[in-house]
Amino acid sequence: EAGVAQSPRYKIIEKRQSVAFWCNPISGHATLYWYQQILGQGPKLLIQFQNNGVVDDSQLPKDRFSAERLKGVDSTLKIQPAKLEDSAVYLCASSSDRAQYFGPGTRLLVL
């Protein structure tokens, strides 16, 4: 069974630029999550989708972050404009049976 796929794996941008991350969950998983993991900290949930609907986005900085899952499968997370403090690993996870499976993450560095 293929795991959660994410791209790109690494991204370096300058502050105030925009960036987008892509996630393809495990086939058949209705629930998809985006987490932010700052160096030295545990992952923090940004947003949770159930199919193409948002279940929880209370921790998403909506002035600069947006996410969508239009067809209930793939998802994109966008940051516009990026700030220095957005440097982190962005993890995508999916679940079906209440266990979450994580992708390898996208490491973002904002200069």
Added chain:
Amino acid sequence: GNSVTQMEGPVTLSEEAFLTINCTYTATGYPSLFWYVQYPGEGLQLLLKATKADDKGSNKGFEATYRKETTSFHLEKGSVQVSDSAVYFCALRWGLAGANNLFFGTGTRLTVIP
């Protein structure tokens, strides 16, 4: 609110030593508890879980018991190997039906030396 407090690292052990990584939690109600592991260059992997008090999760020689009375879920392994070197995250899941949110600790880096 919900939170997880993990033993701070890094932890360095010799091969075949006994491992304990402490984890305590604060939560409303009865959360499920998890240990995730992150090997170098890889994504988070579920190591083990326990969904109710006194449950013991186990996998790959690791164990953790859900202790409601002490709100703890300490990770243990009797004899560590070099291949166990990784970052270990304790997490809890609590939320309204369908929310399924995970709250993570800060992680504990384990290095096992031959």
